[in-house]
Amino acid sequence: MSIKRKRRFHAEVATSSLSDIMFFLLLFFLIISTLANPNVIKMTLPKAQANEKTNKQFISLSVTEDKKFYIDKEPVAFDALESTLMSKMNGEKDQTVVVRIPFNLQVQDLVDVLQIGVRNNLKFVIATSPK
Structure with a gap:
């Protein structure tokens, strides 16, 4: 008399x-990563060896080549840059203004923008790309 053994149950994971x-x-992650910083206008920034990232609330001020x-x-x-910037600040002097200016623009253009921060006692940071 032959005794048939029951087949054992084997657990399987459907990987299809x-x-x-x-x-x-x-x-999903590719699409989300492209939307990570929507307030940036694409331009070639000056290069620097030491880059520091800001996690604070900031206002982006961009200047194009033209x-x-x-x-x-x-x-x-x-002409309306200073008044618009002050209205965006909402009286908060703790906010940082990140200046994005192309590397091939004249220094005088950068100084003209930074003078607005000096007159209003604002914190300005120049955005750079890694060297």
């Missing part, structure tokens, strides 16, 4: 849907 999930996660001024991606005329 894991690749789909990984693909969607990859797409001397157009933007505060948080909103175009502003140079």
